[in-house]
Amino acid sequence: MPELPEVETVTSQLNKKIVPNQLIKSVAILRKRNIRKGANQFTDIVNRQIIDVFRRGKYIIIKLDQGMNIVVHLRMTGQLLYEKKDAKPDKYVRAILYVSSGDILFRDIRTFGTIDYLSDTDLENELKKIGIEPLSQLFDQERLLEICKKKKAPIKQVLLNQKYIAGIGNIYASEILFESLVDPQKKAEDITRDEARKIVDYTKRILKKAIKEKGCSDNTYRDIYNQKGNFNNFLKVYRKNGEKCIKCRKATVIRIVQGGRSTFMCPHCQK
DNA sequence: AAGGCAGCCTGTAAGC
DNA sequence: TGCTTACAGGCTGCCT
Numbered sequence: 001m002p003e004l005p006e007v008e009t010v011t012s013q014l015n016k017k018i019v020p021n022q023l024i025k026s027v028a029i030l031r032k033r034n035i036r037k038g039a040n041q042f043t044d045i046v047n048r049q050i051i052d053v054f055r056r057g058k059y060i061i062i063k064l065d066q067g068m069n070i071v072v073h074l075r076m077t078g079q080l081l082y083e084k085k086d087a088k089p090d091k092y093v094r095a096i097l098y099v100s101s102g103d104i105l106f107r108d109i110r111t112f113g114t115i116d117y118l119s120d121t122d123l124e125n126e127l128k129k130i131g132i133e134p135l136s137q138l139f140d141q142e143r144l145l146e147i148c149k150k151k152k153a154p155i156k157q158v159l160l161n162q163k164y165i166a167g168i169g170n171i172y173a174s175e176i177l178f179e180s181l182v183d184p185q186k187k188a189e190d191i192t193r194d195e196a197r198k199i200v201d202y203t204k205r206i207l208k209k210a211i212k213e214k215g216c217s218d219n220t221y222r223d224i225y226n227q228k229g230n231f232n233n234f235l236k237v238y239r240k241n242g243e244k245c246i247k248c249r250k251a252t253v254i255r256i257v258q259g260g261r262s263t264f265m266c267p268h269c270q271k
Numbered sequence: 272a273a274g275g276c277a278g279c280c281t282g283t284a285a286g287c
Numbered sequence: 288t289g290c291t292t293a294c295a296g297g298c299t300g301c302c303t
Contacts, residue, residue: 033279076295077282077295108280109281112279114298157274160297170297219295238296259274
């Protein structure tokens with residue numbers, strides 16, 4: 001689940017809670033495999049000061065002093081939960097950061113989530129690999145056309161590819177293309193100028209609205225206070241297969257598979 | 272270079 | 288009720 005709006009929600013809440021000047025008191029690693037790079041130095045973080053918490057793509061970055069960073073990716077079912085102190089972890093909690101004011105629990109049912117411990121340089125190199133922030137001013141019609149140029153992959157796959165655009169996942173990709181009236185199967189290189197303008201416009205509008213609603217909790221996503229987001233109440237096409245399209249009120253929303261993932265669309269509206 | 276697909280895990284819902 | 292199957296919002300690595 002967690003895509004840009006959900007990760008943004010968690011990041012900004014955590015930022016308010018633990019920035020600045022809080023110390024990492026200790027750390028508990030309950031499942032080693034969730035800790036990837038830098039696992040062996042992970043205990044160094046004790047007594048480091050937290051300088052900042054920010055988001056890039058779907059990564060949550062907790063910036064520490066001495067040029068080190070804790071980098072969290074929630075993947076499918078990851079959660080970061082903030083609790084006052086002495087939280088009692090259930091069996092899905094994979095790691096705990098004990099900070100001055102409370103405990104941060106990394107909870108993840110499917111265990112795909114990751115935590116890396118990276119120097120500023122290593123972090124910079126990791127972040128270079130991911131594409132443009134869709135909410136930045138630099139993401140515009142021209143930029144999207146540039147990204148789509150000479151790509152034979154379907155536009156949906158391009159929107160999902162973090163190398164090109166950072167933060168859009170499966171839910172928002174379906175929603176964006178539905179509002180833009182673009183067929184998700186259309187080759188990226190065939191996207192017109194007008195379609196590119198609409199895709200950019202709806203990407204920004206939908207992501208901003210979803211952030212305002214604290215994300216989308218179809219399933220396991222929760223914010224740091226263990227609360228659900230409200231954006232699923234605003235979904236127009238995602239998982240609406242079998243229902244009447246709300247735009248044309250004639251055709252039925254269908255589910256197709258692209259790259260092994262579900263796409264939801266109205267075959268009448270999206271050409 | 273780029274696309275397709277299995278794999279990482281566990282839970283839930285649907286179908287029989 | 289219980290068993291089996293399909294599916295789940297992400298990403299990597301290997302193969303073609």
